Amino acid sequence: MIKNLLEGKKGIIFGALNDKSIAWKVAEKAYEQGARFVLTNVPVSIRMGTINELAEKTESTVIPADATKVEDLENLITKSMEILGGKLDFMLHSIAMSLNVRKKRPYNDLDYNYLQKTLDISAISFHKLLQTSYKLDAINEWGSVVALSYVAAQRTLYGYNDMADAKALLESIARSFGYIYGREKKVRINTISQSPTVTTAGSGVKGLDKLLDFSERMSPLGNATAEECANYAITLFSDLTRKVTMQNLYHDGGFSSMGMSLRAMSQYEKSFDVKD
Ligand SMILES: NC(=O)c1ccc[n+]([C@@H]2O[C@H](COP(=O)([O-])OP(=O)(O)OC[C@H]3O[C@@H](n4cnc5c(N)ncnc54)[C@H](O)[C@@H]3O)[C@@H](O)[C@H]2O)c1
Numbered sequence: 470m471i472k473n474l475l476e477g478k479k480g481i482i483f484g485a486l487n488d489k490s491i492a493w494k495v496a497e498k499a500y501e502q503g504a505r506f507v508l509t510n511v512p513v514s515i516r517m518g519t520i521n522e523l524a525e526k527t528e529s530t531v532i533p534a535d536a537t538k539v540e541d542l543e544n545l546i547t548k549s550m551e552i553l554g555g556k557l558d559f560m561l562h563s564i565a566m567s568l569n570v571r572k573k574r575p576y577n578d579l580d581y582n583y584l585q586k587t588l589d590i591s592a593i594s595f596h597k598l599l600q601t602s603y604k605l606d607a608i609n610e611w612g613s614v615v616a617l618s619y620v621a622a623q624r625t626l627y628g629y630n631d632m633a634d635a636k637a638l639l640e641s642i643a644r645s646f647g648y649i650y651g652r653e654k655k656v657r658i659n660t661i662s663q664s665p666t667v668t669t670a671g672s673g674v675k676g677l678d679k680l681l682d683f684s685e686r687m688s689p690l691g692n693a694t695a696e697e698c699a700n701y702a703i704t705l706f707s708d709l710t711r712k713v714t715m716q717n718l719y720h721d722g723g724f725s726s727m728g729m730s731l732r733a734m735s736q737y738e739k740s741f742d743v744k745d
Contacts, residue, residue, distance in 0.1 A: 484563030628675030688722030
């Protein structure tokens with residue numbers, strides 16, 4: 470196991486709700502690799518979840534922030550730099566929420582107020598984070614910002630609903646801001662497109678169990694776990710990936726390149742009517 474990949478690096482990790490969260494695993498791995506960071510989430514998730522346990526385990530401070538509010542982000546970033554003693558090297562945006570999904574509004578009967586919230590929380594918050602960091606000049610040269618995405622940004626998957634639109638916007642923001650942040654400050658910005666994963670947000674997706682089984686059968690390497698996703702995120706925060714930017718990086722066991730697999734076909738065949 471490689472050690473101290475993030476020695477001396479400082480960051481902010483958004484989105485650890487409980488020990489299932491992808492952000493939780495990233496925080497554990499970042500700590501193991503020598504990073505220091507601030508954890509953040511919305512006040513209601515801090516109350517309902519177990520982020521304080523993670524803070525204790527990783528010797529980090531929790532600062533509440535709603536990622537859709539620029540004033541919260543300004544406060545979070547400024548205080549994080551004070552606590553950690555200087556500019557930051559990495560940020561993880563691991564945030565998503567759709568009220569249309571939660572309230573079971575199908576894509577052809579969306580509530581538009583909910584849609585605006587989906588886009589604000591799950592995608593525009595990434596722009597707000599980047600713009601606020603840029604204006605505060607909060608990220609060191611060769612710093613790295615990663616957000617989490619899903620293949621529904623490129624391909625239609627039943628039940629993913631308006632989150633597909635949010636992910637498409639999120640990936641576009643990574644490219645558009647990645648150009649400016651790279652050109653001006655040598656900061657890199659990428660999205661990781663992760664396999665379906667059993668977490669609180671993931672469980673909101675219609676038929677998650679079937680989706681997990683399908684993508685497991687379709688992926689030559691099988692679904693990627695939250696822990697494996699965290700390992701990948703650590704490489705992107707490290708100095709080993711300095712020239713990777715503006716990319717949507719699939720971390721899905723090969724799913725995104727598949728059309729039909731032997732394992733999926735075998736399962737599909739079982740459903741055919743047998744005619745004697
Ligand atoms: N679970 C999956 O199947 C899967 C697959 C691909 C990508 N992702 C993405 O991974 C990311 C993390 O999700 P997860 O699966 O770990 O679930 P999770 O429920 O553990 O994390 C989602 C987090 O978003 C936070 N959040 C919601 N509104 C917020 C706001 N206004 N400000 C700040 N934080 C807010 C929640 O409090 C929670 O901590 C999301 O972007 C999700 O879309 C998940």
